Amino acid sequence: MMIIDDEPIVGRRLSRMFERDGYEVETFIDSEAAARELENRTYEIIITDLKMQNVDGIRILETAVEKNPDVKVIIITGFGRKETAKEAFRKGAFAFIIKPFRFEELRQVIRKAEKEIRNFSSG
Template sequence: MSQNKLKILVLDDEPIVCKRLQPALEKLGFTVDTFTRSFEALQAVESSTYDIIITDLKMEGMDGMRFLTEAKKISPEVEVIVITGFATMETAKESFKKGVFDFIAKPFNLGEIQQVVQRAAAKIRESRK
């Protein structure tokens, strides 16, 4: 495995979303871990280092907004991309206040999220030069 391979965590309570995203992002050369429960995903953030987090907002238990807040506390450098099926102006604004890299409403095609992830990866690589 390449030392430069960026690591992505995907969190969405709908397994079909994880199933679609994982191969699409691995195809671009990223290492991808997927989770459908936010508490398990947060444990993974605590025990491992991720470069990019892609998270849904509306989930049972800990919602995406709280998850990204906690994840940013643990790993302030991580770039977070929010994906949501229930977009509102408030959630979009709150996401950006919390310093997310991008906000994407569902449905989205894989090309769209691949582009956003590539931009986030470029930013990370630039900051590490």
């Protein structure tokens, strides 16, 4: 799992929780570094902020989907507009969550994504 958010607290808190849930987590504050990492490694789940310096969430989504069409990308954003959400889904986002969100909310989405990944690989 990859978590990208230029708010360091988000990465810190989320990674801690998801690691406790048993996921392997990498956090990035710099989206550009994350994009580079995407070239080298395949992630199953990506949680990314939308509005970031240099490379924004939509670009991360595009890069990830291009690399791995089955990737589950969850977008979290401080200000979500309908058009941005639509664009994200059109480009293959798995979910679109607006900040502030409850950890449980995100956890449900991640579980759903994980289930889909498992079904796909077993079926």
